[in-house]
Amino acid sequence: MKNTYFQILFRGYLLAMLAMIAVAIVPSAQAQSKQLNLYCWSEYVPQSVIDKFTEATGIKVSVENYASNEEMLQKLLGGGNYDLIQPSNYTVEALRKADLLAPISEGSVPNIKNIAPEFTELDCDKGNKYTVPWMAGHVAIVVNTDKVKDDIKSYNDVFQDKFKKRIVVLDDSRELVAWALTTRGIDPNDITDENLEKAREILSKWLPLVKVYDSDSPKTALINGDVDLGIVWSGEGALLQRESKKFKWIIPTEGADAFVDLLAIPKSAKNKENAEKFMNFILQPEISVLISEDFPYTNPNLEARKLLKPEDLANPASYPSAEDQRKMHFFHDIGTKASDIDALITDLKGS
Amino acid sequence: MAVPTPLKTDTASSVLKTRPGLVNWLAISPLLLWLLLFVLIPTVLLVVYGFCGRDGLGRIVYEFQWDNYLRALKPPYPEIFLRSVIFAGLTTLVCLILGYPVGYFIGRSPEKVRNFLMMLVMIPFWTSFLIRTYAWISILAQEGLLNGLLLWAKVISEPLQMLYTPGAVVLGLVYNFLPFMILPIYTAAEKLDNALVEAAYDLGAGPVRAFSQVILPLTQSGILAGVMLVFIPSLGMFAISGLMGGGSQQMIGDVIEKQFGTANNRPFGAALGTLVLIAFAIGLWLTSRKQKS
Numbered sequence: 001m002k003n004t005y006f007q008i009l010f011r012g013y014l015l016a017m018l019a020m021i022a023v024a025i026v027p028s029a030q031a032q033s034k035q036l037n038l039y040c041w042s043e044y045v046p047q048s049v050i051d052k053f054t055e056a057t058g059i060k061v062s063v064e065n066y067a068s069n070e071e072m073l074q075k076l077l078g079g080g081n082y083d084l085i086q087p088s089n090y091t092v093e094a095l096r097k098a099d100l101l102a103p104i105s106e107g108s109v110p111n112i113k114n115i116a117p118e119f120t121e122l123d124c125d126k127g128n129k130y131t132v133p134w135m136a137g138h139v140a141i142v143v144n145t146d147k148v149k150d151d152i153k154s155y156n157d158v159f160q161d162k163f164k165k166r167i168v169v170l171d172d173s174r175e176l177v178a179w180a181l182t183t184r185g186i187d188p189n190d191i192t193d194e195n196l197e198k199a200r201e202i203l204s205k206w207l208p209l210v211k212v213y214d215s216d217s218p219k220t221a222l223i224n225g226d227v228d229l230g231i232v233w234s235g236e237g238a239l240l241q242r243e244s245k246k247f248k249w250i251i252p253t254e255g256a257d258a259f260v261d262l263l264a265i266p267k268s269a270k271n272k273e274n275a276e277k278f279m280n281f282i283l284q285p286e287i288s289v290l291i292s293e294d295f296p297y298t299n300p301n302l303e304a305r306k307l308l309k310p311e312d313l314a315n316p317a318s319y320p321s322a323e324d325q326r327k328m329h330f331f332h333d334i335g336t337k338a339s340d341i342d343a344l345i346t347d348l349k350g351s
Numbered sequence: 352m353a354v355p356t357p358l359k360t361d362t363a364s365s366v367l368k369t370r371p372g373l374v375n376w377l378a379i380s381p382l383l384l385w386l387l388l389f390v391l392i393p394t395v396l397l398v399v400y401g402f403c404g405r406d407g408l409g410r411i412v413y414e415f416q417w418d419n420y421l422r423a424l425k426p427p428y429p430e431i432f433l434r435s436v437i438f439a440g441l442t443t444l445v446c447l448i449l450g451y452p453v454g455y456f457i458g459r460s461p462e463k464v465r466n467f468l469m470m471l472v473m474i475p476f477w478t479s480f481l482i483r484t485y486a487w488i489s490i491l492a493q494e495g496l497l498n499g500l501l502l503w504a505k506v507i508s509e510p511l512q513m514l515y516t517p518g519a520v521v522l523g524l525v526y527n528f529l530p531f532m533i534l535p536i537y538t539a540a541e542k543l544d545n546a547l548v549e550a551a552y553d554l555g556a557g558p559v560r561a562f563s564q565v566i567l568p569l570t571q572s573g574i575l576a577g578v579m580l581v582f583i584p585s586l587g588m589f590a591i592s593g594l595m596g597g598g599s600q601q602m603i604g605d606v607i608e609k610q611f612g613t614a615n616n617r618p619f620g621a622a623l624g625t626l627v628l629i630a631f632a633i634g635l636w637l638t639s640r641k642q643k644s
Contacts, residue, residue, distance in 0.1 A: 070615035074409050098408055171598055171613065211515055213598030215613075221597070224492035226514055335407035342614040343422075350427035350601060 036061045036274040039072060039082040041261065042216045043235075044135070046294040053281050059274050067215040068172055070338070076100075082266055084275040088259045092124040092131055093333035095264065101130045102265045108276040111283035119300035122260060123330070131262035132279045135297035137234040138258040138320065138328050139175055141250040147228040154253045155179045158229050159206040168221045168230040171213035173345035174331065174338070175257060176203060179231065182254040188329070191337040200344055207348050222247065237317035238296035249317040251324040258328035260300070292318075394628070400621035409615035419622035428606070428623065432630070435602040438517070439586035442524040443532075446581045447574065449525070450532030454573070455566075457533070458540025469537070472530050480527055484594050487526065491519060491595075515597035523591040528584065532577040539573025587627070603627060 038045070042065040050061045064082075066072040069091040076082060077100075087095060095101050112120065112128055119133045143152050147166075152158060158167060169176065178188035180202040186195055212221045218232040219240050240247040263282070265275045281287060288304035296318045299305055305313065313319055320328075334341075401419050404412040422428075457468045475483060490496045491514040498510040513519060543566065551561040567574075589604035598605075603623065610620025 066612075068613040070409065071612040074611065074615045074617070077408055077410050094408060173614070210599060211597050213593075220488070221515075223494075224488075224514075225494035225510070226492055226512075226597075333407075338407060339405065339409075339616060342616055343619075346606065346609065346614055346616075347427065349599070350431050350606065 033271070034059050034274075035083075036271055036278060037064070037081055037083045038062070038278070039064050039066065039075070039080065039084070040086040041065065042067055044086065044261070044295055046290055048294075049282060049287055049290055052287065052290075053278060056281065057274075057277055059277065061278075070173075070342070076266055076268075081268075081270065083269040083271040084278055085264055085266055086134055086261050087264055088261050088331070089122055089124040090259075090331040090333050092262055092264060094335070095266075096124070096130065097333065100267055102267045102269060102272060103129050104132075104265065104276060104279070105272075108273075109280045109283065111280050114283055114285060114288070114301045114303040116300050116302045119260060122262075123332075125262070131264045132283060133300040134261045134263050134282070135235070135291065135295065136258070136260040136300055137297040138251075138256045139170065139231060139233060140237065140256045140317070141252055142222065142230045142232055142237045142240055142317075143248045143250060144222060144225075144228040144246055145248050146246045152229070152248075152250055155183050155231070156254075158231065159209055161209070163229055164209045165211040166228045167210050168212040168214060168218045168227040168232065169210050170218060170232060171215040173341045175231075176207075176345055177341050178257050178331070179252075179254075180206065182252075185254075188257065189332045189334060191334050191341065193340075196340055196344055200348065203345070203348050213349070219243075233297075234317045234320075235295045235297040238312075238315045241315055241317055242296070251320060251327055253327075255327045255329060256324075258325075258330055260330075397621045397628070398625050400618050401625050403618045403621075405616065405618055409617065411617060419619045420626070422619065423622045423626055428603075431601055431606055432603045432627070434600075435586050435604065438521055438524065438592075438602060439582050439588075441521050442528060442585045443578055443582045445521065445525045446529050446532040447578065450529055450577065451536055451574070454533040454536030454577075455540045455570070458537045458543070465541075472533055476530065481590070483526070484523055484591060487519075487523060487595060488514060491522075514595060515599070517596065517600050519595040520592045520600050520602075523595040524585045524588060527588075527591065528581045531580040531584075535576035535580065536570060536573040539570040543569050583631070 036059050038050075038061055040063065045063065050063065053059065054061060064075075066075070069088050072085060072087065073091065073094075076085060092101070109128075109132055112132055115128075115133055119136065120128050122133075125131045141152060141155070141158055148163070150157065177191075177196070177199045180199040181188045181190075181195060183202065184198055186198070211227050212218070214221065217236070218230055219236045221227045222230055222232075222240060223243060234249075237247070237249045241249060263275075263279050265272055269275055282291065283301060285301060285303035285307055288299060288301040289307040292299045292304060292308060292312065296312060296315060298318055298320075299308070316324075400411060402415050402417070404414045404416055404418075406412055453472075457465055457472070460468060488495075492498070493510045493512065493514070495514070497513065498507075501507045502510065547565055547569065548561060551565045556564065586602075587604045587607075588602060589608040592598075592600050592602045592605050607620050607623050607627070610616045610623065614620075
């Protein structure tokens with residue numbers, strides 16, 4: 001009697017364990033081959049492009065979003081299962097230094113020919129062996145001219161006491177420190193303890209004036225009228241210009257941070273071929289132009305630019321003048337110094 | 352099977368004295384496994400990570416150091432923790448004031464109406480909490496629905512600043528946690544024996560006395576459960592303070608979440624998390640000691 005009771009319990013227990021293991025294993029076995037795990041910036045990859053890709057190839061795309069390169073690194077290195085990521089140029093430098101990117105198979109992305117030459121010879125990946133450019137952009141000032149009558153030209157013009165609690169900025173430590181350093185004429189890639197101390201001094205005056213920190217969609221607070229000035233991504237600036245001419249896009253006289261975001265395949269990717277198919281797919285002019293329509297950053301795809309509406313090409317936030325472009329500079333990988341920047345901003349924002 | 356007969360008392364007590372057999376261990380092993388995987392291991396990881404460093408890409412470097420804990424104890428972090436306690440306390444208070452009458456009323460309603468009313472409380476939960484929070488943003492914005500309505504009705508002449516204030520954060524927390532206060536109070540009120548309330552009236556108690564000396568003590572368990580269910584999660588809440596407070600009304604949950612996200616500093620986040628855990632443990636210990644005495 002006792003024996004059967006024990007047996008029933010034991011069998012039931014074994015079955016339950018087996019079921020749990022089966023549940024854990026089966027979906028991951030199924031997930032191969034017709035799947036692409038895309039880890040990309042929020043507000044950057046239109047759903048229409050993903051749908052068209054699935055339609056054309058039968059590959060299902062699951063999308064996860066991040067709001068900063070650092071967040072992406074954390075999830076990726078924490079064992080995240082991603083086939084395709086979208087790092088900025090300086091993060092590509094860091095990922096390549098640590099040998100974490102898989103090279104693109106030769107000949108799998110022929111559409112790279114559509115890309116303007118200045119974007120195929122980037123320092124972080126000359127000749128596109130590991131990455132293909134997605135979009136380029138910069139960070140600059142946007143002003144609601146209905147509310148702000150002053151002539152705003154520089155970062156220092158934005159961070160004035162009279163604009164207290166009327167400012168939105170990106171929630172991005174590296175950017176905040178870079179703006180502060182450029183006002184002192186210091187190269188934002190020159191992160192030394194001494195320079196960080198200078199940045200702390202400036203930012204401790206600036207940050208109390210900020211009302212909203214938002215990297216995902218800083219335009220929302222501007223459109224809703226909750227703030228009147230902002231330092232935001234150029235794509236957001238271009239969307240604001242489309243929304244209303246009262247929003248003015250200003251490249252700060254001190255200089256602006258520029259970036260190129262690229263698609264790259266982590267070494268740990270399980271569906272590398274699908275990732276390459278996606279790279280080639282989005283470099284087609286008629287697909288690339290869809291991205292520009294939704295998120296009007298600077299499109300590195302020359303063939304796609306030909307398909308753009310003239311008013312979009314004339315948008316100064318999307319396609320800045322040659323003179324403005326000369327004021328822009330790229331970030332480079334700063335290694336462990338990035339932690340010091342995070343710590344500085346976390347401390348200042350908390351106080 | 353295990354029918355206790357007087358004859359078998361001896362063996363029964365000796366079974367209790369011996370160590371639990373394999374069957375018993377197997378029976379509770381899912382629970383033990385659960386506790387091990389989802390409570391013990393994460394807590395140990397949290398404490399250990401707090402003593403580690405990290406490299407340029409944010410990967411954990413296993414070198415013993417006190418730095419993270421020391422930094423977490425320095426300004427501004429104690430202030431942020433205090434602010435979170437205040438926000439969570441306010442949220443709990445407002446939820447109690449709003450939730451008690453609602454929970455009591457539903458609990459005392461006829462059974463048919465009761466289920467319908469409970470449905471109404473639960474309906475907002477069918478929508479994602481993020482979507483509901485975004486809805487509040489469009490209501491409270493400077494050029495949002497509420498300001499538009501008030502301006503149109505000429506109640507105000509200038510749009511009010513409602514979004515991105517501490518009040519907006521508390522509003523968001525109350526809105527999301529109110530059902531957690533209503534539910535346990537409802538359960539307590541439902542079980543409340545009406546005869547006791549009637550007896551209080553029969554013995555000459557007025558409504559105030561009947562409430563304070565009969566109804567309140569009898570629904571106390573519901574209130575306590577509600578306070579716990581609202582206070583603890585709202586203290587660790589993130590996202591609401593970011594979305595409705597604009598990121599300048601940070602709560603401790605936001606700071607910790609940032610360390611595991613954009614700040615890419617897991618050791619520091621782990622140190623903060625450990626300290627919050629310790630603060631909770633001390634708080635619970637003090638309350639339970641007070642209750643005993």
